[in-house]
Amino acid sequence: MTTYAWLKAGHVIFVIFWMAGLFMLPRLFVYHQEAEEGSPEAAKWVVREQRLLKIILLPSIVVVWVLGLLLAQTVGAWSQGWFHAKLLLVLLLSGYHGWMASYAKKLARGEPTLTGKQLRLLNEVPGIAAALIVILVIVRPF
Numbered sequence: 001m002t003t004y005a006w007l008k009a010g011h012v013i014f015v016i017f018w019m020a021g022l023f024m025l026p027r028l029f030v031y032h033q034e035a036e037e038g039s040p041e042a043a044k045w046v047v048r049e050q051r052l053l054k055i056i057l058l059p060s061i062v063v064v065w066v067l068g069l070l071l072a073q074t075v076g077a078w079s080q081g082w083f084h085a086k087l088l089l090v091l092l093l094s095g096y097h098g099w100m101a102s103y104a105k106k107l108a109r110g111e112p113t114l115t116g117k118q119l120r121l122l123n124e125v126p127g128i129a130a131a132l133i134v135i136l137v138i139v140r141p142f
């Protein structure tokens, strides 16, 4: 019981860090794209994006996955419907994370492909995914 409670506490703490980072990143991209290309200001945004990706986002996604899989093993979640749906959403969210990380590289090369409006819209993705995941885990509709 104690191990389970600590695993779950750690899982939720790192979910919060991961989500916070995912909410921040596209906002940084919007400010970055508003700066003049090749300017010292644009270079500062590159550093901020890389720090967020390396210091917050990468460690958080790793810990969330490790503790989540340990929890799944502990509670025997593999046979439950809500867990299959959650896994699918979490895989999609992890893909979104990877896509945003690759967009940071593109921006650092001065090759933006998304508009500010598109980035603001994309910013809704982690919020919607987090809401659906929390409903699946807590309400367990199936």
Ligand code: HEM
Pocket: 008, 011, 012, 015, 019, 064, 065, 067, 068, 069, 071, 072, 073, 075, 077, 090, 093, 129, 130, 131, 133, 134, 137, 138
């Ligand atoms: C990355 C892969 C993930 C895996 C494998 C995973 C797996 C699990 C498992 C097995 C549990 C324990 C359920 C139980 O107590 O019976 C759990 C709890 C929880 N997970 Fe995840 N999870 C992952 C990611 C996430 C994400 C991205 C979120 C939110 C955005 C999230 C939110 C939660 C919450 C809120 C709980 C606690 C629910 C409660 O109070 O019982 N998880 N997770």
